[in-house]
Amino acid sequence: MGHEHHHHSSDMSKAFIWGIALNAIFVIVEATVGFLSNSLAILADAGHNLADVASLLIAFLAFRLALAKPNTKYTYGYKKATVLAALANAVILLIAIAVIIYEAVERISTPVEIDGKIVMITAGIGILINGFTAMLFFRNKEEDLNVKGAYLHLAADALVSLGVVISGAVILFTSLFWLDSVISIVIAVVIFASTWALLKQTLRISLDGVPYNISSEEITKEIESTQGVKSVHHLHIWALSTTQNALTAHIVLSEDIQLKDVSKIKAEIRHKAEHSGIQHCTLETECAGDKCLEDSQC
Numbered sequence: 001m002g003h004e005h006h007h008h009s010s011d012m013s014k015a016f017i018w019g020i021a022l023n024a025i026f027v028i029v030e031a032t033v034g035f036l037s038n039s040l041a042i043l044a045d046a047g048h049n050l051a052d053v054a055s056l057l058i059a060f061l062a063f064r065l066a067l068a069k070p071n072t073k074y075t076y077g078y079k080k081a082t083v084l085a086a087l088a089n090a091v092i093l094l095i096a097i098a099v100i101i102y103e104a105v106e107r108i109s110t111p112v113e114i115d116g117k118i119v120m121i122t123a124g125i126g127i128l129i130n131g132f133t134a135m136l137f138f139r140n141k142e143e144d145l146n147v148k149g150a151y152l153h154l155a156a157d158a159l160v161s162l163g164v165v166i167s168g169a170v171i172l173f174t175s176l177f178w179l180d181s182v183i184s185i186v187i188a189v190v191i192f193a194s195t196w197a198l199l200k201q202t203l204r205i206s207l208d209g210v211p212y213n214i215s216s217e218e219i220t221k222e223i224e225s226t227q228g229v230k231s232v233h234h235l236h237i238w239a240l241s242t243t244q245n246a247l248t249a250h251i252v253l254s255e256d257i258q259l260k261d262v263s264k265i266k267a268e269i270r271h272k273a274e275h276s277g278i279q280h281c282t283l284e285t286e287c288a289g290d291k292c293l294e295d296s297q298c
Helices: 002-037 040-066 081-109 116-138 145-174 179-208 216-224 260-277
Strands: 227-238 247-253 279-286
Touching: 002 040, 002 116, 002 145, 040 081, 040 116, 040 145, 040 179, 040 227, 040 247, 081 145, 081 179, 116 145, 145 179, 216 247, 216 260, 260 279
Parallel strands: 247 279
Antiparallel strands: 227 247
């Protein structure tokens, strides 16, 4: 398992490094071409790709930090950095969207002449680079919000580049230069849709809310259906990182439970929690007659 985990993390590191290097080079090329050819769609695409590079860097940093060992000051290690990274990621994308839309609206009223052929070639290269990099993250995208963020960015980018190729072709044959600005607004809307979901998820776990893929009602039912458990309260579920979740709960045991059964009950609850995507459980057991600090604000 340890070996497999190490192999997995070195694979992910490679994917990040490839993604960052390829996209960074492409951003420089694309920005240069965008300036020289006056194409806002290409500049928007370059801006979007630059946001990709930033988000890949942040996600990579968080991914490395999450592997660091806990210490006396950071008893969880630096896992939560992954959550902050995902949040920063979503915010960077929203800023990129605002800039693109602002520029496009300015441009629609005063269209600029654009060379459709150059637009098509540059965006075509963009499809290849984004498509290739997105594939690197495809396999692990459901395991980690940051990887999902990276994958969403790259996949949206490939679509965006396709839109730019089409607009380049139309401009080449019709000289409708305003279309370039319209396409860049469409791009911004596409990015916004995927970013909004990411932002909602990361905001919830930043506030120690229950992660999106877990239902606290379901978990409560699961725990209460365990033999020997009378009820459960003070149930808290939160994310330690974008890949790991934790739970604490007070478990009220039936009157007839022997001390030797308690660890068996706890083991069963832990097993159920793990199936629901919760790796760390802290369980407090109480006997049915105990007075718990029910009215305390936890």
